[in-house]
Amino acid sequence: MTELMLKYFRTKQQEVQSQKVYDTQCPFCSMQCKMQLIEQRVVSRRNYKTVGKDNPTTNGRLCIKGMSAHQHALHHERIKQPMLKVDGEFVPITWKKALGHIREKYTAIQREDGLDALSVYGSASLTNEEAYLLGKFARVALKTKHIDYNGRLCMASAATGANQTFGMDRGFTNTLQEVPYTRCIILAGTNLAECQPTAMPYFEKAKENGAFIIAIDPRETATTKAADLHLKNKPGTDAALANGLLKILIEEQMIDQSFIQKRVNGFEEVREYLSSIEIEEIESITDLSKEELYQAASIFGQEESGMIFTARGIEQQTDGTAAVRGFLNILLATGKIGKANSGYGAITGQGNGQGAREHGQKADQLPGYRSIEKEEDRAYISKVWGVEEKDLPGKGVSAYEMFEKAYEGTISGMFIMCSNPVVSHPNSNFVEKALKNLKSLIVVDMFISxxxxxxxxILPASSYLEDQGTMTNVEGRVTLREANRPLPGNVKHDWQIICDMAKVLGKGDYFSFTTAEEIFDELRVASRGGKADYFGITYEKLRKEDGILWPCPSVEHRGTKRLFEDSFAHKDGRAKMAAISNLPRVPKQSQSKKYPLLLTTGRVMSQYLTGEQTRKSSTLVARNFESFMEIHPHTAKKYQLEDHSVVKVESKTGHIKVRCKWSMKTRKDTVFVPFHWVGTQNVNKLVSDDLDPSCKMPGFKVIAVRVSKASSDGNEEMVYPDE
Known part of the structure; x- marks a missing residue:
């Protein structure tokens, strides 16, 4: 080696003054990919690189969002101290003053308006410890019944459908490791390739092994391209589609009579209902051919194993619960549940969408998936918490209904933790008005959303790099996020904020935690004996096993990889089939001459939820810096909309302006707009307040709209074609 080369390497070694490695997990989707952030200090600057870390779910894989996540956590706009609004402007204040403000406001509101005048709005991005603590805070520190969370907009249909059918809701009944060995897969309303890309290798391997993949989606996506059969049905007709497939399976005698007889209730009622429906009716409703329906049903019915996965495409509808139950009917009728390589998977959206709904953030739930309305559940939790059962409040209302109560004045104070409902909720103009009507709104966030x-x-939240705790991923696998990067500025962990608030409200004895692990140990006891039983899971065990699937009822237990092998979770051990309506539930905003098109919403790979974090990432913004409307060229020409032009999309509740994007991927009667943008591009302004009667899910996927050219002066030119 020459002297010149030696000098070069010595110089480089001197430049790299230090290197730190932080273990963590991706803060975005439910795959919860394990990863490390490598921080190198080079002379006067710092360089960052994210690498995947091996784990049972994703084997070290990362997508572009995970690799770029540190960009928002280290962003210069991040809030690093409490911010109080003074004369319309936010000014930094001390924690002492912030907590004094909370005590003053909350004490006055409950004195003047009652205990239930305060409300708590949580998040599926919180750790299990923080979700658990937030539910306890609402019911013990505030004694309010009004608590719900943003997972209501994500997993409510799947959770309700699974609970009604199986008696238990764990997103996946099997592990992802079984997917490559199943013979037929139905992907109903899921775009895995863009929403959970690190899961796609399991499905690609299944296809390599000979599995037949059926995708159900009104659009062509990266996921449908991987399918062998794409059922491009009309938006909002998924329940009818499930009925049609099951009708064919029954009539062609491709059901498992032995399984039904031993383990299922309700089959005869379903058979009788379906016998009254003609397959031509299914064709008409779904806009699919009889040949397509028979092909899908026959392949799924004839194969020895099969799995069905559902996601927001069929769930975010005002009959989303019915659609989920329809596909679960298919699994039960064919006996493809509770055995190897056969089962159900609800593709959870948010990072902790599974765990966050198990331990008390929902209006009707207590920890361990217990019911707040059952006396024995209330008695158990009140004992764990050291309070009188009679002092526990009852069931509250769903997330959107809390905003209705805020608008009417029943709720006058709201505490929002790590969520952005002004953008994420339906009828978002109304949500903004409701929040402005409050006497007090306190928000915990990383940015001024x-x-x-x-x-x-505003109270500053900690990031995924700093906030240790457990998360429950898409499989129902509890994982430990180490997250040991120091807190910046005066930031506190979310669980510390809750404990500090409880203390100033006189309830500190119930929230005397000093670490996340202490909270988890109480959560374990609170969940013991519940459907979501975490009692046998410890931090030490999680580090050793790198994740454990619940239920795990004892420390000796290794976790449950496959559910329902011997019985279902209903008291009689049997699953429940249910006849579901073949007619789509008529939404408040249905197609008409004035609103002739159907709008459906969804995600793009480089953005996440309301975009508050991903839009802080230069890498991700470079991929998708603005919203767009995907429209079939034939339809665009009818309405005289040029490709790449700015267009106005309008429903009965509002309007937005986005870039027009011609695409053969979508149906001629359907347009698509992603939901990651804000302001004049916030597509949720177009979504009505119509809710699923079973789970209170809004209808994000079926919205009647009209489209027109957008002009700079705001006078849009409407075109109403004769044909």
């Missing part, structure tokens, strides 16, 4: 802008106080 659209929701935080309306607050009187």
């Amino acid at each position: 659209e929701t935080a802008k309306l607050a009187d106080l």
Whole structure:
């Protein structure tokens, strides 16, 4: 080696003054990919690189969002101290002053308006410890019944459908490791390739092994391209599609009579209902051919094993619960559940979408998936918490209904933790008005989001790099996120904020935790004996096993990889089939001459939820910097909309302006707009307040709209074609 080369390497070694490695997990989707952030200090600057870390779910894989996540956590706009609104402007204040403000506001509101005048709005991005603590805070520190969370907009249909059918809701009944060995897969309303890309290798391997993949989606996506059969049905007709497939399976005698007789209730009622429906009716409703329906049903019915996966495409509808139950009927009728390589998977959206709904953030739930309305459940949790059962409040209302109560004045104070409902909720113009009507709005966030802008106080949240705790991924696998990067500025962990608030409200004895692990140990006891039993899971065990699937009822237990092998979770051990309506539930905003097109919403790979974090990432913004409307060229020409032009999309509740994007991927009667943008591009302004009667899920996927050219002066030119 020459002297010149030696000098070069010595110089480089001197430049790299230090290197730190932080273990963590991706803060975005439910795959919860394990990863490490490598921080190198080179002379006067720092360089960052994210690498995947081996784990049972994703084997070290990462997508572009995970690799770029540190960009928002280290962003210069991040809030690093409490911010109080003074004369319309936010000014930094001390924690002492912030907590004093909370005590003053909350004490006054409950004195003047009653205990239930305060409300708590949580998040599926919180750790299990923080979700658990937030539910306890609402019911013990505030004694309010009003608590719900943003997972209501994500997993409510799947959770309700699974609970009604199986008696238990764990997103996946099997592990992802079984997917490559199943013979037929139905992907109903899921775009895995863009929403959970690190899961796709399991499905690609299944296809390599000879599995037949059926995708159900009104659009062509990266996922449908991987399918052998794409059922491009009309939006909102998924329940009818499930009925049609099951009708064919029954009539062609491709059902498992022995399994039904031993383990299922309700089959005869379903058979009788389906006998009254003609397959031509299914064709008409779904806009699919008889040949397509028979092909899908026959292949799924004839194969020895099969799996069905559902996601927001069929769930975010006002009959989303019915659609989920329809596909679960198919699994039960064919006996493809509770055995190897056969089962159900609800593709969870948010990072902790599974765990966050198990331990008390939902209006009707207590920890361990217990019911707040069952006396024995209330008695058990009140004992764990050291309170009187009679002092526990009852069932509250769903997330959107809390905003209705805020608008009417029944709720006058709201605490929002790590969520942005002004952007994420339906009828978002109304949600903004409701929040402005509050006497107090306190928001915990990393940035001044659209929701935080309306607050009187913002509290700084910790990021995925700093906030240790457990998360429950898409499989129902509990994982430990180590997250040991130091907190920046005066930031506190979310669980510390909850404990500090409880203390100033006189309830500190119930929230005397000093670590996340202490909270988890109480959660374990609170969940013991419940359907979501975490009692046998410890931090030490999670580190050793790298994740454990619940239920895990004892420390000796290794976790449950496959559910329902011997019995279902209903008291009689049997699953429940149910006849579901073949007619789509008529939404408040249905197609008409004035609103002739159907709008459906969804995600793009480089953005996440309301985009508050991903839009802080230069890498991700470079891929998708603005929203768009995907429209079939034939339809675009009818309405005289040029490719790449700015267009106005309008429903009965509002309008937006986005870039027009011609695409053969979507149906001629359907347009698509992603939901990651804000302001004049916030597609949720177009979504009505119509809710699924069973689970209160809004209808994000079926919205009647009209489209027109957008002009700079705001006078859009409407075109109503004769044909």
